[in-house]
Amino acid sequence: MTSTTLDADAFLRALFDAALAAADPARCLAPFLPKPPKGRTVVVGGGKAAATMARAVEQAWPQDAPLSGLVVTRYGHAVPCQRIEVVEASHPVPDEPGMRGAAHMLELVQGLTPDDLVLCLVSGGGSALLALPAEGLTLADKQAVNQALLRSGANIAEMNCVRKHLSGIKGGRLALAAAPAPVVALLISDVPGDDPAVIASGPTVPDPTSFADARAVLAKYGIKPPPAVVAHLAAEKGETAKPGDPRLADVRNIMVAAPQMALEAAAQRARDFGVTPLILGDALEGEAREVAIVMAGISRQVRRHGQPLNPPCVLLSGGETTVTVRGNGRGGRNAEFLLGLAVALDGLAGVHALAADTDGIDGSEDNAGALLHPDSIARAAAAGVSAKAALANNDGYGFFQAADGLLMTGPTLTNVNDFRAVLVLP
Structure with missing residues (x-):
């Protein structure tokens, strides 16, 4: 499988849907x-x-x-x-x-x-x-x-x-x-x-x-x-x-x-696509932007050295990150995580991600979360939005709105915390 044979958006959304179904x-x-x-x-x-x-x-x-x-x-x-x-x-x-x-x-x-x-x-x-x-x-x-x-x-x-x-x-x-x-x-x-x-x-x-x-x-x-x-x-x-x-x-x-059930369902769905899953944990905590830095480091290791898995693979995690509000922007912890990941990856090829709250509402916004792609920073920049400035302002919503990456599901009518999937392609 190569990056040209897998629709990253469809793949990531299929994993999220599988996670939701497991908690219905x-x-x-x-x-x-x-x-x-x-x-x-x-x-x-x-x-x-x-x-x-x-x-x-x-x-x-x-x-x-x-x-x-x-x-x-x-x-x-x-x-x-x-x-x-x-x-x-x-x-x-x-x-x-x-x-x-x-x-x-x-x-x-x-x-x-x-x-x-x-x-x-x-x-x-x-x-x-x-x-x-x-x-x-x-x-x-x-x-x-x-x-x-x-x-x-x-x-x-x-x-x-x-x-x-x-x-x-x-x-x-x-x-x-x-x-x-x-x-x-x-x-x-x-x-x-x-x-x-x-x-x-x-x-x-x-x-x-x-x-x-x-x-x-x-x-x-x-x-x-x-x-x-x-x-x-x-x-x-x-x-x-x-x-x-x-x-x-x-x-x-x-x-x-529980979150583990959702992650296991998503992992099985990834295997159906021929992508190797790795569940990193169902209870990851910490500042959203700092968790993002760790995920970016793992993604780079996969791309450069095939560790801990060879691509194509997907890194799955759950839990509840936190956001210390410093600015006045819009966005929940999943948008903040993805924006932090975008800044840390800086457009690294072959890495796509979805992060969303399984209840369908990221914080107090109208989006469940967002989707990140290698060109997300460039897309937002073309609309006049700087990724680093948005992160400093806790404005994940504004960034992904500009990058056309907001994930809208409406209320899912369940809730097993946050779902994160980072897809690393060859």
């Missing part, structure tokens, strides 16, 4: 459903895939078995459901509908018995979508802290540590409210390491972190929260559920889809 709730959720209980089944949950997960439950659940509940998903990510109410709310900065939905969930799970069942559907994005402030805090307090965290460069585990300690529903509190009813949580992972306690800030999972840990995160990134948040974190009242809490004895957290 319609395909992966039903095998993990428990049997209907003697009593009622109440469905609750939140995340970017929550509505499609709810629909998958409805399609697989016996028609004669009681089923009701409510899930919260991002605006534009709802799908029609018959027995489970779907509420749309804001992400990544929480809003009033998300707060009301979270409060209603706590009401729905209270007063149940051991004969009932709480089925909790959890996916990435749930931290912002289930925004129920702890006692003494307001939604505005949570919004201010959330916006500061998003701009700080904090990783997802750090952000969710803070969010749990400002919440009335996260950090296992939803499961505590449901006791003595058994709880089965079905999770789609969007976090490095697939830690259930981090996915959507773990509403059904015991939390090993503390108020002191939350204060340390804010101090690490120089974040000065509103006075009410300072007071709340200092008072240390209402700690999250902890491992060993007997009220969580009848709680099961089950992973139904």
